Amino acid sequence: MHQALSARTVRLCLREARPLVQVMFVLRFVTGALLTASAAHHRPDTAHLLVGAVAWWAVTVSVYVFNGVSDLPEDRANRSRRPLASGQLTESAARWAVAVTAVAGLLLGCAAGWQVAESTAVFLALGYAYSAPSIAAKCRSWSASAVTCAAAGTTYLAGVAASGSALTAEAAVFALVLSLGVGLIAAVAKDLGSTRGDSLAGRRTLAVVRGERGARRFCAVAGGGLALVLTAGAVWVRQLPLEAAAAVFVVGALCVAGRCLPVRGEPDRPRAPYRTWMVTQYAVHLAALGGLVWA
Template structure:
């Protein structure tokens, strides 16, 4: 797949189908996930607030475009690599349902990755390094021969690093100077939330497809009950730790920490609930709402 990704012989979308193909690429990249990455970037910018006035609007725009293109690459490439399991799990995304050909998606992946690097270099080397790193992580997560997605530890690691790099990229884009207690706490607690909670909870509804594709997710290996306990413990540990540290040492993060703590209890309730009426996607939905609330709280502050 790597050679397919970089080969200049890949077909380009026809001009008449350009907008439709772009729409399908954006839908495949999961808009709700793209929005949370954008919010994380804004949270990093907010923590660099005192320095923002010195940053040119063109630089801020280039950085936002760069990170957005990098995230679209990551999820679009993942969709191109996950056709078997997505179809088995019943996902209604463009590649799985056949609206977006895999080779066309890979061609657009190349374009998004190039745009991310070029605009990232415009911002500067310090910003371009996280961009290049997250592109590499996205490739390693999905590519045959690497496929970190196939094991729950690899998936958790990539999820955590991707979140941490997004907060850091926003902070650097805003001219922030390291070390900073706010960005340090946020870039530690939220990635732990993503890696320990979200990376497992998202698999509750995909057991059939993941097993068919040979993935070694926590739910496939140990079952829904054990995975639910793991998600609950991780959620409570992250929520409580974040809150204690914020209340004692980083007051600017208190509202964010409180939001995540409430979310941790919601995730725990859904993850441990065994009622037949409980949708397997509920723990992940609670995770998503919680991270939105915690991250948006940083902007409010």
């Protein structure tokens, strides 16, 4: 009975930490490592890479479960179906999971190398700065964007450290644009449809301050601008993985813009821009990795 309850708690914590986001962070880590190693013509240490990826998964779970705990009032006001807000997962069990996964991530980071361990510590600090009540970067769009952008960038740099190579131009351009996408698109788009709970909680997000229409336009313009930057970077670097990533990013940016500016008469889907951006991120990373295999 105790084991079953523990297994259930673990499953609920993983659900609370959003499985698609967990996989995305690990994919960022691995892509940063492989892009760097390939451009430097260096074969990464497989053991270090795998241990580092598991470490990154653990700290991602820690940060996102902590975010769920800190978001409880807003999530309940927004009628979220996630385990904590719906009452399936207790707050005490969630806090226990935050501590365990944070310690596990730091220990595994040390096993992957000191640079990876330092990156995991920075990532945890950024994650808690985003949600912690005393600072709560999530309460303002500019600070939420800055912290999430830095967290994504730290993930790529941790992958670079795990590869054993120095940062290359190809990996730098890719990491910069995709990290900015997290800060300028994901951090804004995720608040669409949540303005009621965010307003009650005193948050000053772009969707609350400028309205959801203004936030949608911002995401659409940001996507277009980043597509241009990544395309310019691909032309400059002239490497197949970056060229493939840029081509997919352009298509994804157009799709995000289409979701941000819905056609009249169609039912509004507040989460559509965020979900489209998530699909775009996955596609861009897989395109870059596919380019590595093809090259």
